[in-house]
Amino acid sequence: MVRILLLQLPFYSTWYINFEWIKESPNMFYFIHIPIVLLFAMASIWLFNNIDVKNMDKKWFRFLFQGTEWLAVVRSGQFLKEIESFKHN
Template sequence: MEDNEIINLWRSYGQKLEENLQLNRKNAEDITRLKVKSFLASMKPLKIFTIAAGIIWVGAIDLMIIKAFPAANWFFIISAGIQVLLTKLAIIIYLYQLILIYKADISEPVLETQHKLARLKSTTILVTRILFLQLPVWTTFYWNKSMLENGNMALYLIQIVITLSFTLVAIWLFRNIKYENKDKKWFRLIFDGKEWTPVLKSIELLNQVKEYKTDNAN
């Protein structure tokens, strides 16, 4: 076999090898994108259920506030009003997240999907912080004038301790629930589940896709 034939065969083999590598990278990228789509799809049922349950809840609380308003138990009205206001804000955020999930297209540029996932991540943290702000009002909605006028010192002290404790916990969680604490045990305890894990896994997979593209470019 002449030298030219050997060189041509070697070049042909190298070309086929490169084509196979490119195909494998493309298949790996497609599979990764499908996994991301699956992770995002797994979040939809919980988001939809949460939105539906939240709408029913705020509707019921609004009716209770309207019904109780003439009797003017202001402890209940103010506490329920704060709770339902924070819940409505959370519903808006959940709706925004659901729109992001439905708009996520695995065929779009990786950077676009990464931006959507980053917004999902940040709004998941935000909505959790907002919902924890409700803690104190769950300890005040049942107060009434008779309780304050006829209660004893022990009752007052117990109630103050409970309300103050819930308030401090709510403030602490609002200030400390941030991505920088994602590896802490208490953070993982709060966020472990369908609200959080699919987002992190999707971000990790898209980072792999980005690495594939970077390797190909090099």
């Protein structure tokens, strides 16, 4: 679910674009705003591909997903790992 939500990231940098702004200052639009939108698009695609449970121990993942809600998910994952190891022993 979070992966799909992060695909919207580039659109948050386009909500204020209007045609008058493009006509009045095209250099600002093409050389500043378009690269920013492309950067947001690349970041959202990278996050979509890399947000997964297997990356849960990485520092960037913990930075993005922190707080009491995520802590409960981490603890439940640890509990499931304990249950699996108990089944194998």
